[in-house]
Amino acid sequence: MTNSNFSRRRVLKTGAIASAGLALPTYLRADGHTGFTNAPGDSEVTLGFNVPQTGPYADEGADELRAYELAVEHLNGGGDGGMLSTFSSKVLDGTGILGREVKYVTGDTQTKSDAARASARSMIEKDGAIMITGGSSSGVAVAVQALCQEAGIIFMAGLTHSNDTTGKDRRANGFRHFFNSYMSGAALAPVLAANYGTDRKAYHLTADYNWGYTTEEAVKSSTEALGWETVNAVKTPLTQTDFSSYIAPVLNSGADVLVLNHYGGNMVNSLTNAVQFGLREAQANGQNFEIIVPLYSRLMAKGAGANVKGIFGSTNWHWSLQDEGSKAFVQSFGTKYGFPPSQAAHTTYVQTLLYADAVTRANSFNPCAVVEALEDFEFDGLGNGKTLYRGADHQCFKDVLVVKGKENPENEFDLLEIVEVTPVEQVTYAPDHPQFAGGDLGTCNPGA
Amino acid sequence: MLGLEKKDFRLLLIVVALTMLAPFILNPFPEGSDMAQFNAGYPDLMQRFVIFGILAIGFNILFGLTGYLSFGHAAFLGVGSYAAVWMFKLLSMNVIPAILLSVVIAGVFALIIGYVSLRRSGIYFSILTLAFAQMSYALAYSVLTPLTGGETGLQPKPGDPRILDGALAPGETATPGFFGLFDMRDSLELSVGSWVFTFNAGYYFAAVLMIVAFYVSIRIFRSPFGMMLRAIKSNQTRMSYTGLNARPYTLAAFVISGMYAGLAGGLLVSMDPQAGAERMFWTASGEIVLMTILGGAGTLIGPVLGAGFIKYFENIVSKINKTTLEGWFYWLPDGLEDFVITLIYPFVGKGWHLTLGLLFMLVVIFLPGGLVQGGQKIAAAFKRKKPDDAKRSATEPAE
Numbered sequence: 001m002t003n004s005n006f007s008r009r010r011v012l013k014t015g016a017i018a019s020a021g022l023a024l025p026t027y028l029r030a031d032g033h034t035g036f037t038n039a040p041g042d043s044e045v046t047l048g049f050n051v052p053q054t055g056p057y058a059d060e061g062a063d064e065l066r067a068y069e070l071a072v073e074h075l076n077g078g079g080d081g082g083m084l085s086t087f088s089s090k091v092l093d094g095t096g097i098l099g100r101e102v103k104y105v106t107g108d109t110q111t112k113s114d115a116a117r118a119s120a121r122s123m124i125e126k127d128g129a130i131m132i133t134g135g136s137s138s139g140v141a142v143a144v145q146a147l148c149q150e151a152g153i154i155f156m157a158g159l160t161h162s163n164d165t166t167g168k169d170r171r172a173n174g175f176r177h178f179f180n181s182y183m184s185g186a187a188l189a190p191v192l193a194a195n196y197g198t199d200r201k202a203y204h205l206t207a208d209y210n211w212g213y214t215t216e217e218a219v220k221s222s223t224e225a226l227g228w229e230t231v232n233a234v235k236t237p238l239t240q241t242d243f244s245s246y247i248a249p250v251l252n253s254g255a256d257v258l259v260l261n262h263y264g265g266n267m268v269n270s271l272t273n274a275v276q277f278g279l280r281e282a283q284a285n286g287q288n289f290e291i292i293v294p295l296y297s298r299l300m301a302k303g304a305g306a307n308v309k310g311i312f313g314s315t316n317w318h319w320s321l322q323d324e325g326s327k328a329f330v331q332s333f334g335t336k337y338g339f340p341p342s343q344a345a346h347t348t349y350v351q352t353l354l355y356a357d358a359v360t361r362a363n364s365f366n367p368c369a370v371v372e373a374l375e376d377f378e379f380d381g382l383g384n385g386k387t388l389y390r391g392a393d394h395q396c397f398k399d400v401l402v403v404k405g406k407e408n409p410e411n412e413f414d415l416l417e418i419v420e421v422t423p424v425e426q427v428t429y430a431p432d433h434p435q436f437a438g439g440d441l442g443t444c445n446p447g448a
Numbered sequence: 449m450l451g452l453e454k455k456d457f458r459l460l461l462i463v464v465a466l467t468m469l470a471p472f473i474l475n476p477f478p479e480g481s482d483m484a485q486f487n488a489g490y491p492d493l494m495q496r497f498v499i500f501g502i503l504a505i506g507f508n509i510l511f512g513l514t515g516y517l518s519f520g521h522a523a524f525l526g527v528g529s530y531a532a533v534w535m536f537k538l539l540s541m542n543v544i545p546a547i548l549l550s551v552v553i554a555g556v557f558a559l560i561i562g563y564v565s566l567r568r569s570g571i572y573f574s575i576l577t578l579a580f581a582q583m584s585y586a587l588a589y590s591v592l593t594p595l596t597g598g599e600t601g602l603q604p605k606p607g608d609p610r611i612l613d614g615a616l617a618p619g620e621t622a623t624p625g626f627f628g629l630f631d632m633r634d635s636l637e638l639s640v641g642s643w644v645f646t647f648n649a650g651y652y653f654a655a656v657l658m659i660v661a662f663y664v665s666i667r668i669f670r671s672p673f674g675m676m677l678r679a680i681k682s683n684q685t686r687m688s689y690t691g692l693n694a695r696p697y698t699l700a701a702f703v704i705s706g707m708y709a710g711l712a713g714g715l716l717v718s719m720d721p722q723a724g725a726e727r728m729f730w731t732a733s734g735e736i737v738l739m740t741i742l743g744g745a746g747t748l749i750g751p752v753l754g755a756g757f758i759k760y761f762e763n764i765v766s767k768i769n770k771t772t773l774e775g776w777f778y779w780l781p782d783g784l785e786d787f788v789i790t791l792i793y794p795f796v797g798k799g800w801h802l803t804l805g806l807l808f809m810l811v812v813i814f815l816p817g818g819l820v821q822g823g824q825k826i827a828a829a830f831k832r833k834k835p836d837d838a839k840r841s842a843t844e845p846a847e
Contacts, residue, residue: 137599150633
């Protein structure tokens, strides 16, 4: 620091710039004068769509994003309005949410909790998103749900099937429309008993992570209640692609039913292996050997091809449903994208509408007001019949579809046929059911 | 000053200035403008810049000095994270005990892994560390689920004991803080015209720790110990012929760099209390290697730059979607607009990996010394010609 020569000219110049800077409207504030995080302005409101765009569930993520774009279009009054016209609540009129135009930002969860949280945080901190929705894995949903609780933002879960999302990891700011493992088990068991009898011995192959565990437990307890016996339950690594070594011991185990608690690519591979091993033609204990896939999706059925024929499973929604809501949704989705929507697309579309509707009914974007509007809210016309958003655990209760791989598909989308629509009473459980115990909603957090 | 040479001290001052003024530097575009998409001055990303900076600084002590390429460094990050979350759950939401424990646990873990892995060098060492990290990942993902939360991850819950903190008031969420003085998520916003600058408490907390970590790293680089580590890199065989046992030195470097990673892990969960197993996945380890090489292995500031570079791409470029592009190019004639968007679209949004990969290739091919070498080249171009001097000051690229 030897040559610091302040000339008069330089001092004047610097002074002029500095005073120009000070003359700009400047204010300093800590968060907390609007009453809640990211209060929207008068003309726009920003929603955050956080979906996997890369990684194993990228297909589901892409379909979710399509549905979100469609929902935003409908909320802003574009397109044919989709399910807005069939929805039992009529407060949404195509002028955005509370008169504010709906904008959105997107992010990539990479199906990793860390990346999902980073992406959600940037939506909250940088883009001012008032609500975060999306995800297609329970781990991600639980992680982002906890983040939204801490930040004071509403989280509308996307595709997440594990019991824990609204069980032991439930949060006051988080809501789930999708069904869960328990419901799958409860819906499937009677159909299985009717088709395969009550004297069966089941062998489980379970993906070795949280969702696998809850699904195995749910299917086990539901089928055992009907007289089935569980011979063995084997965990398989999530990254496994060849299941031959797991399938080989099944035939000699004395079991006559194989339950594949697998999802996505895992299920496609394990089912294909099982069929290649001739399990479907095999006989055991004097009965035909059967395979069951508790959670089905059309995208998975497509991957497994002809192997899914005649195999039972459950699903949240299917595009071939004939109620007004489903027809309207399939119509507008098909017109825009040229193919029918998946169940992931359906649940995310519905979640966006439900959020917009709750804000409008509460006449406020304040998360606590939204929570109040959604709790114990009953609605209809969104594709699943009469539905209840239970206040005790923020889980939707609605009919569950039991489906079966179609024997003679007419086209590449027509892969599943609905065997039975299990009524909601049969899949309802107490909020403190053992499979959901240990959770605590806490109270809603409006943030700042 | 502070036991540093003049040149190093100047570098430290530059780092201090950069980190302290980061909210201004990273938010150059006014709010609401089209370019605001490229602003990086929001708390989450700024925190990530400095935390991954710490991680890369630590990795560089091992890789840059001894040349031992650990391909499992993410394991220490993960272990540190889990340790810190357990501290939050059991003891207190104060970050200090959490961070201390995460550093200690990561150090012990590094001692065990290092003791085994350092029996081999070169590619065998890399594979051993990779194997250990993948083992930790697999354990955390399934077998150790009660301890790690498995796929769901570990997070503080309202019902945790937290024996040092009082019970929560109804409606209150437990957030990591510093002795009750401030919360990590506290922020102050300064609006100047249409610019908004955010000063986040957690960021400054992490930034101070990064400066300390950087200072320690300079001291290690310039110490006799650092010289010994460099000797291991240049010729280990010759070193053992002179009667020196290299193992204690490499092990010490390994443990130190593991502790840096533990510190980074503890800080990560202090800013965002959630630890997931994928933090230990091999791609996470690979990312640390990329950061160091991209910035310039063996240089002091390089790894920090590399970390910032990668995190910027992951968080900013990945969020540009088709609608954003349409917003930028709406003024072009229709056909041309579609053409330009089709051209750019594969490189943004979910294609951010592609862009990063291309840039990484360019850097490795044209700037083998990383971004630091790029900086030196630019500086040399602007400097008055002093050929001898320029030659001497250029850092040799690391192998």
